[in-house]
Amino acid sequence: MAEASLPKKSLPKINKVDEPYWKGAAAGKLLLQKCKACGKLQFFPRVVCVDCFSGDIEWIEAKGTGKVHTFSWVRVPRNPAFKEDVPICYINVILDEGIIMESRLVGDSK
Numbered sequence: 001m002a003e004a005s006l007p008k009k010s011l012p013k014i015n016k017v018d019e020p021y022w023k024g025a026a027a028g029k030l031l032l033q034k035c036k037a038c039g040k041l042q043f044f045p046r047v048v049c050v051d052c053f054s055g056d057i058e059w060i061e062a063k064g065t066g067k068v069h070t071f072s073w074v075r076v077p078r079n080p081a082f083k084e085d086v087p088i089c090y091i092n093v094i095l096d097e098g099i100i101m102e103s104r105l106v107g108d109s110k
């Protein structure tokens, strides 16, 4: 017997600043912002560089490699929309570019 339909997972509200990031993600690319003035990389997307406040920012593709700094298993979803996804391995990664980001480990993680 089919279970009652689950609530929908929320999607990000894309804006002008982070639109390139989401378009890259849709194409399978991990994009980071790079300040043309000072060379600093940053994530998440912002209007200006957090280091020198320059608005002269470009997008670069990350290598997609890094090290897992820490992780946590989510076995009980706070949002019922993720009921069928658990257990989820939530990770904190230090990209080879030096950026720290959170993600979900996908693949054979169960």
Ligand SMILES: [Zn+2]
Binding pocket: 035, 036, 037, 038, 039, 040, 049, 050, 051, 052, 053, 054
């Ligand atoms: Zn800068």
